[in-house]
Amino acid sequence: xxxxxxxxxxxxxxxxxxxxxxxxxxxxxxxxxxxxxxxxxxxxxxxxxxxxxxxxxxxxxxxxxxxxxxxxxxxxxxxxxxxxxxxxxxxxxxxxxxxxxxxxxxxxxxxxxxxxxxxxxxxxxxxxxxxxxxxxxxxxxxxxxxxxxxxxxxxxxxxxxxxxxxxxxxxxxxxxxxxxxxxxxxxxxxxx
Numbered sequence: 587x588x589x590x591x592x593x594x595x596x597x598x599x600x601x602x603x604x605x606x607x608x609x610x611x612x613x614x615x616x617x618x619x620x621x622x623x624x625x626x627x628x629x630x631x632x633x634x635x636x637x638x639x640x641x642x643x644x645x646x647x648x649x650x651x652x653x654x655x656x657x658x659x660x661x662x663x664x665x666x667x668x669x670x671x672x673x674x675x676x677x678x679x680x681x682x683x684x685x686x687x688x689x690x691x692x693x694x695x696x697x698x699x700x701x702x703x704x705x706x707x708x709x710x711x712x713x714x715x716x717x718x719x720x721x722x723x724x725x726x727x728x729x730x731x732x733x734x735x736x737x738x739x740x741x742x743x744x745x746x747x748x749x750x751x752x753x754x755x756x757x758x759x760x761x762x763x764x765x766x767x768x769x770x771x772x773x774x775x776x777x778x
Contacts, residue, residue, distance in 0.1 A: 602654040604692035605766035607643045609661070609684060611668070616676035616711055622664060624696070626689045631715045637743035645650040654692045658699045665700070669707055679733075680713035685721075690729045697732035715740040718765065730767065738763045756769035 588649075605627035615621040618664045628646030644651070652660075661677070669675060677700055684693045697710045714721075717739050722725060730736065739762040746760075747755040757764055 587693075597623075601697065601735055602692060604652055604654050605647050605649045606657065607649040607650055607668075609664075615678040615680065615713075616709070617678040619674050619709055621666075621676040621678045622661065623678040623680060624661070625685075626647055626679065626686070628686050629682060629683040629715075630680060630686040630689055631740065635715065635741045635743075638678070638741065640681065644686050644704045646682075651735065654695050658719065659694075661690060661696065661700060662678050662703055665704060665708065667673075669704065673728045675704075675710050678711045678713065683715060684712055685714045685716055685726055685729060688752060690726065694729045694731065702734040709734045711735040711737070713737045719761070728776075733767055736765045736767065738765060 604727075607625040607627045609622070612621050612623055615623045625640065625643055627643055627649035628648075629644045634641075634644060638644075639641050665675060665677070677697070679697065680691050681689070683689065693712070697712075700708055701710055712730060712735070714736065716726070717725070721730065727773045738755045739757075739759075742759045742761050745759040745761050747758055747760050749755055
């Protein structure tokens with residue numbers, strides 16, 4: 587079998603591969619909508635975020651290896667099974683780091699396929715340690731073309747976003763920015 591890395595993406599023959607730690611439905615990864623969360627394997631931030639709650643996703647090329655087309659089919663099946671029960675469903679891309687060199691092409695392909703299939707019934711939401719400035723300077727804008735929202739910036743434990751009772755708020759640390767993207771202009775539309 588001829589396996590190669592091209593642009594830091596795993597390919598076997600002509601099939602794009604990606605490593606995923608877990609995929610599941612939940613009510614914690616989005617502040618408003620029921621979410622289908624995809625935890626990508628591998629984080630390229632150095633040094634890593636202290637107190638990261640996903641240390642098991644740091645190491646690239648571990649976890650479950652998926653053919654991206656097969657993963658897209660599986661995600662569509664999961665979404666189709668519940669989409670009629672909700673006005674909108676969030677599809678959340680996190681990890682690890684979805685914009686790491688070995689994940690970004692797959693994130694683009696998945697977000698594109700799901701947005702084309704489900705349109706405004708889904709809200710594509712990305713969590714990344716990168717800021718909007720990082721996305722611009724690292725020329726990553728095209729990879730988030732089909733993202734509707736982003737939670738941008740590293741988690742900083744000393745800036746935890748908590749209420750007076752110690753409950754964690756959204757986003758998890760005060761330095762992180764919750765942004766809504768405009769696909770037409772490929773720019774940040776609103777920052778919260």
